[in-house]
Amino acid sequence: MQSLRPTPKDAIIDAAFDVLADAPGSSLAEIAARAGVGRATLHRHFAGREDLIRTLALIAIEEMDAAADAACAGVDSPGEALRRTLEAVIPLGDRHWFLSREPLENDPAIAAEFDRLMRETRELIDAAKDEGVFEQAAPTAWIAQAYDHLVFAAWESVKAGEATHSQAAELAWRTLTIGLGGAGMEKPK
Amino acid sequence: MQSLRPTPKDAIIDAAFDVLADAPGSSLAEIAARAGVGRATLHRHFAGREDLIRTLALIAIEEMDAAADAACAGVDSPGEALRRTLEAVIPLGDRHWFLSREPLENDPAIAAEFDRLMRETRELIDAAKDEGVFEQAAPTAWIAQAYDHLVFAAWESVKAGEATHSQAAELAWRTLTIGLGGAGMEKPK
DNA sequence: GCATGGTGAGACATTGATGTCTCACTTGAG
């Protein structure tokens, strides 16, 4: 019955996501306070700031996986899976964006997870190419790169109040596939 | 004749760009050392780390302006100006990327410059719409958002060795205008 | 030569975050 009183570790993790999303430079003391937990308890569960951030990053990846899986349940088309994942992942920016300010590239576990994500994305993209969603000649690496950054752009767009969640998702997907070109920019051939 | 021995302030600024591009968390001591300058001298020219970063950010904006202006000299077409600016700005990522890890949004001077850049970009985009480069119905704010992030994506792509500078610029521009869609993704209407 | 301004080197105090430790308290299992 720990649903009534969440385990301290989970409380710390939740508080860390909250506090750091507000102010990426916050101290461990602030995180412990938000969690309603003593600073010592935080150190009982995490070796230090680095360890905590590492844990948050791995959880963030899990959450993205979960959101993508939920959005793609029962979807066969790789292109449609990419489109739904794009839409599903946008709201996670609020919770995860602060991780982009942390130096995570040195951590092997995180790097391995990033590699896995990247690999899976590229497989989906290649499959979507076979569907005709992307042109075969377009480099898969670039499609993946553009996909990631357009997700970020969509999140920022929503945060800035320039678009709703679904509008931003629609615009990002459209940009990726058919572009924003007008009359003067017809697709060649 | 201070071209032989650059003024200490400039040496510090150059060193700061170098050191921080390598390791965004570097201390002022490391920056002063790289500049071949005493730590006290650094404090004689900059009130503190915040002041230094602020200065670097303003210089970075100047450099982007200069690169864009140089690339667009004699260009009349707004669309072409956007395309050339996109290409010209990509290499600056090596020097400027670390600023994306700094909290600059609170500084009024920087915010004002960002606003100016954003405004100019949007004016160019609107003009490009009239040329037919972008569809009139596409929100200008989104085009600007996508433009910025695709520049970043292009820089990362070059850094990762996935594309050359001009290939990345070409891919980013193509993504923005006609998209990456294949046979199954013809432009509607 | 001489004065002056800027500099390098280093000492020093401060500050904020961090990590460790102790002790009293609570809670749940037995």
Next chain:
DNA sequence: CTCAAGTGAGACATCAATGTCTCACCATGC
């Protein structure tokens, strides 16, 4: 009830970065 585990609060030591100050040195201009 009793005990053990986990916790909160706070004291304490450490550490790195920062900001300040002093002093000797060197260049430049006079």
